[in-house]
Amino acid sequence: MGDDISSTLLGWYDKYARSLPWRSPPGEPVPDDPAWPYRVWLSEVMLQQTTVAAVKPYFEKFTRIWPSVEDLAAAPEDDVMAAWAGLGYYSRARNLVKCAREVAGQGGFPRTEAELRELPGLGAYTAAAIAAIAFGERAVVVDANVERVVSRLFNIAEPLPAARKIIRERAEEITPDDRSGDFAQAMMDLGSGICTSKAPRCLLCPLQGECAGLKAGEPERLPVKPPKKPKPERTGTAYWIERDRHVWLVTRQGTGMLGGMRALPDDGWSARQDGSEQPPVSAEWQDAGTVRHTFTHAHLALKVKYARIAATPGGAGEWWPVGDIDKAGLPTLFAKAARLALSAD
């Protein structure tokens, strides 16, 4: 049963695998090149909760600027954060630098799942994926695609997250000893293009004959997910402070929201609390408008105010040339705010 599923799926993958910049062709042995695990690692971290389409240009940029893990390890953290700007989940970029430095210090990536799991930013999924894809080790790779495919294949109606235990057991049973990396990527391609969340294309599925969820009638209902909680509405204010064709930028501290990223100064809004509306300096503030932005866990209405001042604000920050604002590495929220300020000014 498990062998039937894996051999059928691998046969399908040999024929229909997507060609992606970080992939080797199906069925080929793992490339014997130190750049290979680096590229697999980088792509896997970028792909966490992020679409292939969004990742592609970032992967090209990172591998062009930093072709090896040693290059990335030697890069200033600020440069890496700025290059990551717009991709989201910035703790990934902070951990990327940490991880690159550890790996470079060790002379390369470890090749076992357990050792990989110890590196910053690598959880159960990513460690298994790298072990299987980059090193050809047998590993059971479970991500949201695998959860969806497996819950349908075996008609697992238990809701998440409780279903994870049985899903992992089933995934373990159908994962082949050989080509477990190709098998994982085949499951992802299947989940991405055929066994999709809302409208699975079961008629095109190589596993339709083996799918208990399809036999039971409503595979699109699986996996059963817990109800979502409503997102709170938050308000805040960001400040565009200009002097002599330069704008005052700060770097957000800590590991919280947008931590480590350049930003416009603001009034201390967070996902948990509205901003104070207290500007960082006193000035003749003018309204530029409001930016709407949705995070995973809150909606934000960010008012944007602008002013020209003569002095330098107190506290840490830097004057950034207004003409180079697109090179500042602002996360999307503040890139939107900057655009608004520039259009109003």
Place this chain on the structure above:
DNA sequence: TAGACGTGGAA
């Protein structure tokens, strides 16, 4: 363990 943590595209 449930919540924090981004973004842009699809429906």
Place this chain on the structure above:
DNA sequence: TTTCCAAGTCT
């Protein structure tokens, strides 16, 4: 317009 989500991790 709003909701949902896409190759998760960390605390």
